């Protein structure tokens with residue numbers, strides 16, 4: 001969709017999104033059976049942008065739970081997802097001012113005008129989810145796998161057991 005048009009028109013897109021529809025997220029997931037809820041709302045700020053566009057922004061909300069892989073015990077862990085971002089559209093052709101770059105309350109989304117700026121809402125939602133992923137998801141309370149005990153049995157059996165747990 002044309003994100004400039006969508007934002008300036010105050011467009012609204014919301015719904016449930018199956019995790020299988022987010023290709024860049026698949027490597028992080030323990031399974032892709034679930035879904036999350038998203039909402040993309042366009043809004044204008046009412047000041048003319050120097051590039052000729054009105055100031056336009058998108059509010060992106062995502063909620064739900066992601067089945068990630070616990071980095072301690074390697075079994076699935078449901079991580080709650082709560083994203084509330086406000087992205088101000090910036091003309092991809094013109095550089096941001098120093099003032100804009102230093103303002104940490106603003107997040108900019110560079111978008112070219114016209115066809116070049118077409119982007120799907122799902123890509124946008126996926127970007128926000130990838131940014132929000134914890135670097136090391138973990139259960140609040142879980143034990144480390146007892147590697148030494150398993151290794152005395154059979155190293156390859158232990159490896160197979162671990163792999164089985166990841167893909168289960």
Ligand SMILES: [Zn+2]
Nearest residue numbers: 070073139142
């Ligand atoms: Zn764990």
